[in-house]
Amino acid sequence: MAPRPLLMVKDDQVKSAYMDALAHLSIDLEAVSSLKRMHSRLKSGPYNGLILDVPTMMKSKAEDRELVHDFIERFPTARVRYNPNNGRIVTMFYGQVNDADQSLEAFLINECASFAARSIRAAHRRGTNLNVLLYRTAKLSSNGAERTATLDLSEQGCFIFSGRDWQRRKRVWLRLPDLGDDSPIRTRIRRRVDWGGRGRLPGIGVVFESINQGQLDELKRLLD
DSSP, rough: OOOOOEEEEOHHHHHHHHHHHTTTTTOOOOSSSHHHHHHHHHSOOOOEEEEEEHHHHSOOHHHHTHHHHHHHHHSEEEEEEETTTTTTTEEEEOOOOOOOOOOOHHHIIIIISOOBOOOOOTTOOBOOEEEEESSSSTOGGGGGOOEEEHHHHEEEEEEEESOOOOTTTTTTEEOOOSSSSOOOOEEEEEEOOOOOTTOOOEEEEEEEEOHHHHHHHHHHHHHH
């Protein structure tokens, strides 16, 4: 099945430029004109990734821009800006390193195509505190684990308190000792809040990439 990304851009001419640039790819691209409409669309259908037009995003209301944190925690997300003078599209991946191929086409092929399409309809999020053992690698060395806790939880991921230095889009592994099955869960960082931000606790928002059914059933019971 072709990747299904969702584009957010208000200006019709700019939208046409993005559409034309991606017309040669085998994707099922849809577009909306605002962050609020993007949020509504994501509730009704599954998507593989999100594309945010920067000028549209910056002109959005502050409360609507808060939605972006939730988006990047759940989906591969790219920011784009179209230059009408030279027809160039500047693309910035959330969490990618500077020397990576940051073309919009690379984002769709390398990020969106490998990400299982999902909606946000079923992702009920609750402020739930569970103990966490957080690991940077799959080796799960007890010496390298950070002992911490979740600040909120959903069936798709969680936000974990941490004052360490993390990079978005990186994989991390965690154990949840409070669950009956504390097998390692592979996750990917979608959001990072650095220490020192006024009025915000530091940590990382992660999405579950590999979680067994028993663990998922237990999380659902905790969220009921």
